[in-house]
Amino acid sequence: MAGEKSSGNENVVFVGKKGTMSYVLAVVTQMNQGANEVMLKARGKAISRAVDVAEIVKNKFVTDTKINDIKIATEEITTDEGNLLKVSAIEIQLLK
Amino acid sequence: MAGEKSSGNENVVFVGKKGTMSYVLAVVTQMNQGANEVMLKARGKAISRAVDVAEIVKNKFVTDTKINDIKIATEEITTDEGNLLKVSAIEIQLLK
Numbered sequence: 001m002a003g004e005k006s007s008g009n010e011n012v013v014f015v016g017k018k019g020t021m022s023y024v025l026a027v028v029t030q031m032n033q034g035a036n037e038v039m040l041k042a043r044g045k046a047i048s049r050a051v052d053v054a055e056i057v058k059n060k061f062v063t064d065t066k067i068n069d070i071k072i073a074t075e076e077i078t079t080d081e082g083n084l085l086k087v088s089a090i091e092i093q094l095l096k
Numbered sequence: 097m098a099g100e101k102s103s104g105n106e107n108v109v110f111v112g113k114k115g116t117m118s119y120v121l122a123v124v125t126q127m128n129q130g131a132n133e134v135m136l137k138a139r140g141k142a143i144s145r146a147v148d149v150a151e152i153v154k155n156k157f158v159t160d161t162k163i164n165d166i167k168i169a170t171e172e173i174t175t176d177e178g179n180l181l182k183v184s185a186i187e188i189q190l191l192k
Contacts, residue, residue, distance in 0.1 A: 048143040051184040055170045070166040072188070074151045088147040092168070 011035040015042035015050040023053045028061045031096050037068075040092040043075060047090045054092045062096060069093040107131040111138040111146040119149045124157045127192050133164075136188040139171060143186045150188045158192060165189040 011030045015023050027038050042050035058065040071091045079085055107126045111119050123134050138146035154161040167187045175181055 045141070045144050047147050048141050048184065051143050051168050051186060054168060055184045059170060067168060070168065072147050072150060072163060072166065074155060088144065088151050090147060 010039070011037060012039045012041055013053075015040055015046050015053055017046065020049055020052050020056065023049070024056050024061065027053060027057050027094065031057075031062050031065075036096050038094045040094065041089065043089045044087045047088065050090055050092055054094060057094065064096060066095045067092060068095045107134045109134060109136050109149075111136055111142050111149055113142065116145055116148050116152065119145070120152050120157065123149060123153050123190065127153075127158050127161075132192050134190045136190065137185065139185045140183045143184065146186055146188055150190060153190065160192060162191045163188060164191045
């Protein structure tokens with residue numbers, strides 16, 4: 001098992017401001033390296049992109065992917081000025 | 097039961113481009129009128145807003161709201177020019 005990552009448990013892809021396909025590639029790569037589970041996480045406006053990533057992976061690349069669980073929550077962020085900001089977050093669990 | 101909507105089953109709020117609080121108000125109003133279930137639906141970039149709406153309803157207005165089920169899917173839209181466009185969609189089921 002040399003060179004294998006701790007496959008299965010915590011393969012997280014944080015979805016941010018890059019193009020959707022960068023994150024699709026990150027998920028597909030992890031799955032091809034043996035991960036059976038990939039967790040997509042996103043906050044704020046990137047939430048829509050995380051949903052796009054999950055759908056594109058499932059429909060175009062790894063068609064036996066299951067969207068196992070979706071959770072939403074509110075997270076608190078401290079801004080540079082020290083203000084507390086509440087932002088929505090999503091977690092999408094993909095299983096192969 | 098005069099004046100009561102078919103409460104319970106299909107109270108859908110479509111989240112689009114308006115301000116988040118308009119949709120929060122729509123959900124809270126439906127719940128105050130007796131709905132035990134409200135379904136939030138959104139597509140594309142409005143998905144993030146739908147998550148915001150669910151979180152704000154739950155954390156600030158109807159605190160016994162449960163986010164019961166979240167589904168994502170891909171929908172096909174025909175544009176005015178006749179092109180087929182794929183867009184991600186979300187459904188968030190809120191229970192009181």
